[in-house]
Amino acid sequence: MNIKKLIPILEWLPNYNTSLFKGDLVAGITVGIILIPQGIAYALIAGLPPIYGLYCALVPQIMYAVFGSSRQVAIGPVAMDSLIVATGVSTLALAGSESYISIAILLALMVGSIQFIMGVFSLGFVVNFLSKPVITGFSSAVALIIGFNQFRNLFGVDFVQSDQLQVIIEDIWHQISNYNYHTTIIGLLSALIIIIFRKINKKIPNALIVVVIGIVIMKFFGKSFSDVSIVKDIPSGLPNFGVPDLDFEQIKELLPIALTLVMVGYLETISIAKSLEAKQDEYRIRPNQELIALGLSNIAGSFFKAYPSTSSFSRSAINQESGAKTGMAALVSVVMVLITLLFLTPLFYHLPKSVLAAIIIVAVFGLVNIKEAKFLWKANNLDFWLMLITFLATLLLGIKYGIIIGVGLSLIILIFRTSRPYVAELGKVPDSNFYRNKNRFEEVIIEKDILVFRFDAQLFYANSNYFRDRLDEMIDQKGNALKLIVLDAESINRVDSTGLEMLKERVKFFQKKDINFYFAGVKGPVRDDLFRSGILDIIDIKHFFMRVNQAVKFYKTGDRTHQEKYAKYIHQAN
Template structure:
C-alpha cells in the first residue's frame, strides 16, 4: 500500500481529507478558474491555436496531475512561456491556426509527455541540477519580455511581426507604431492599468475576470462604435473528444528539439513552483521524479483530449495558495468550472476583445522579469550575475531554443570551472589551542616553518588534479628549504578517483625524495578505502593517517604517540 501511495499520491491524502478544508478548497478552485479561463483563451492565441484549445488544455491535464502529482497546490494548465515555445517551433512547419498546425501541437504534447514520463520512470529528475537559479531567472525574464512584446500586436491592433528575437520585434514595432488602432489601444492600455491597480490593492481580486467582463460589456453595447476592435468571436461549445494524435516519424524528428526544450522548461517551472509552495507548509513533500511522471501523464492523456503542451503556472499556483487551497480538491473544482464553461458559457466570450487578452498576458509575464534578483546577485556573486545576464541576452537576441541551450552550456562551464578550481587553504594553529584554521582568514594563527597543512575543499578527481598539484607545489615553494612535513587535511574531500590517487602517489614520492614527509588527516572512511585500494599504503604507512591535523603535528614533533598507534591499528582492522 505504501508503494501504491507513492506511485499514486492522491491515495495518500484523499482518504484522510478533512472537511474543514473543503470550503477553502472550493473558494480557491473558483478563484483559480476565474483566472484560468481568460488566461487559457489568451495563451491559446499566443500558441497560434483557436481559443477553445486553451480551455481544453485547462481541463484534462490538471485532473490527471491531481491524481499523480506530489504537490497539492500547483496549478496545471496552459502557460505563456510554453505557448510561445509551441508557436515558435510549429510556425515553421505549418500555417498558424490551420488543421495541420493544431494536429502538430497535439502531437507535440504527446511527445513532451512521453519524454517526461520516461525521465521520471528512469529517475532522471537530477538533470534539472544542470540549470542553476541564475540561468532559470535569466531565461524566464527573457521569455517574459519576448511574450510581452509579441502581444503588442493585439494590444495596439497593429499587425506586428511575431518572433522570439527581441531586436526583430522592437525594429518592427518602431517602424509600424504610427499605424496603431486608437480604440484598440485605449481599451488595452486601460485594461493594463485596471489589472495593475487591482493587483496593488489586493492580489486576491480576480482582476483578469473583471477586465474580461468589462471588455465584453463594452463591445456588446458599443459594437457599432468600435467596429475596428478585434474580438474573439465564436468559440465552439462542448467537451474535448477522445482522439489519438497522428503519429508521423518524420514530423517527430523535426519536433524533437522543440519538444526537448518544452520538457526542460516545463519541468523547471513545476519544480521551482512546487518547491516554493512546499516551503510554506508541512503537509507534503515534493518528489522530483514523481513530478516528471505526473507532468508526463498529464500531457500524454491531455493530448488524447486535444490539449497542447501544459505545465504549472506561476501566477495561478500562487493565487491558489493565497486563496487558501490546501489539496487537489481546489484543482478539481477549477476543472469543473472549466467543464461548465465549455458546455454552456463559451458564447459569452464572443465579444471579448483580443486587446483585453493581450493586457492580461502582458501584465502577467512582465511580473516575471526579476530585476531585484539581478541586483542582489551583482552584490552577492558576480559570476552568477554574469551567468544570468548572458542567459538573458542570448535568449532575447538568439531566440528561445538557443537561449535555453546557452544557459545549459554556461551552467556546465561554471560547474566545471568551480569543481576544477576549488578553494584551497594553508592552515595554522590557533594560539593556546589544538585547533587549526585558514591563515588567510585568521591572522593570529601560528604557522610552523617546518610544517605545511594543506586543505583541499572538494572531491579530488581528474578535473582538478593539476590544480591540486599546482597549489600544493606553490605553497611548498613558499615554505622553502625549511619544510619538513606536508599534512593533507582531507576532511573536505568526499570522493577521489584513480587519477587523483595516482597524482597523490606521484607527489608523495616526489616529496620523499626531498626528505619531506607526507601525512594525512581527517580522511573519511570511503575516501580512505579508495586510497588503500589505489595503493597509497605503498607510499605511506598506516601510522601516517590521523584523525585531526593536531594529532599529525604532535606525532611529527614528538615521534611517539600511543593514541596514534591505536588509531592506526583501528584503521587496519576496519580496512581488513
C-alpha cells in the same frame, strides 16, 4: 511497493472531510475564474484557436491532481510554454491551421513522454544543470518576448511575431503610427484596471473583471467600436478522444523544442512547488514524482486535444492563498471549465483581443526579475554575468538558443569551479589544537618546516593537476626547510583513479626529498579507495591521523598515543 507514493491522491483522499472541501471549493472557483480568460489568451499566444487553451485546463489538471506530489500547484496553459510552442510549430505550419494544431498536440505527447521517462528513471537531477541565474535570465527574457509579441493585439497592428526581441521592436518602430485608436484605448485601460486591482488585493479576479467589461462594451456599444478585433466564435462542447498523428520527420524536427519545454516546464513546476511546500508541513515534494505527473498530464492531455501544459506561477500562488489544501481544488477548477465549454463559450464572442493582450502583458512583465538581478550583482558577479548573458542570448537569438547557451555556460562554470577549487595553507591557532586558514586568521602560527595543506573539493581527473600545482607552489615557498606535509583531507569526499595515482606519485616524490607526508581527517570511503590503490605499499598506516594537530604532534615529539589508537581503529574498520 508503496502505492501511495505512486498515486499521491491516495495520501489525502481517504481522510478527506468537509472542512478541507470548504477551502478547496473557494480556491478552485477562484482559480477557475482566472484560468478561463487566461486559457483563451494563452492559446492565442501559442497560435491556436482560443478553445485549445480551455482543453489544456481539463485532462492535464485531473492527471496532476491524481499523480502530483504537490497538492496546491495549478496545472494548465501558461504564457512561457505557449510562446515556445508558437516558436517551434510556426516553422512547420501556418498558425491556426489544422496542420499547426495537429503538430502542437503531437508536441504535447512528445513532451509528456520525455517527462514520464525521466521520472521513471529518476532523472530529475538533470534539471540541476540549469542554475538559478540561468533560469532567472531565461524566464525574464521570455517574459519580455511574450509581452512584446502581444503588442499586435494591444495596438491593433499586425506586427511581426518572433522570439527575437530586436525583430519585434524594429517592426513596431516602423508600424506604430498605424495603431488602432479604439483597440489601444481598450487595451491600455484594461491593463491599468488589472494593475490597480492587483495592488489593492491579488485575490480580486482582475482578469475576469476586465473580460466582463470588455464583453459588455463590445456587445452594447459595438457599432462605435467596429474596428476593434474580437474573439468571435468559440466552439462549445468537450474535446474528442484521439491519438495524435505520429510523423517521425516532424518528431525529429520538434525534438529541440520538446526538450526545451521539458526543462522549462519541469523548472516552473519544481520552483512553485518548492515555494508552496515551504509554507506548510503536511506533505513533501518528490521531484521525480513531479516529472511523472507532468508526463502523464501531457500524455493524457494530448489524447484530448491539449497542447503542452505545466504549472502556473500566478494561479498556483492564488490557489494557495485562497485556501486550497488538496488536489480537490484543481478538480473544482476542472468542473468550472467543463461548464464553460458546455454552456458559456458563446458569452466570449464579443471579447476584445486587446483585453486578452492586456491580461497577458501585465502577467508576464511581472516575471521580469529585476530584484534577483540586483541581488546577484551584490552577491556573486559571476552568477550575475551568467544571468545577463542568458538573458541577452534569449532576447536576441531566440528561446531555443537562449536555453542552449544558458545550459552550456552553466556546465562550463561548473567545470571551472570543480577544476579549480579553494585551497589553503593552515596554521596553528595559538594556545589551541585547531588549525585555520592563514589568509583569514592573521594570528595563526606558520612553521617553516611544516606545510598543512587543505583541499576543499573532491579529488578527481578534472582537478588533480591543479591539486599538484598548488601544492608544489606552496612547497617552493617553504624552500629547503620543509620536512613535513600534512594533507587535511576533511573536505575531500571522493577521489577517483586519476587522483589516487597523482597522490601516490607525489608521496614517492616527497620521500626522495626526505619530506614526510601525513594524512589527516580522511573520510572512510576515501580512505578505503586509498588503501585499495596500494598507498600502504608506499607509506605506513600510522601516517594516517584523525586530526591535523595529532599529525604535527607526532612529528615533533614522537607521541604515538593518538596515532596508535587511530591505526588500531582503521584496522578494525577494515
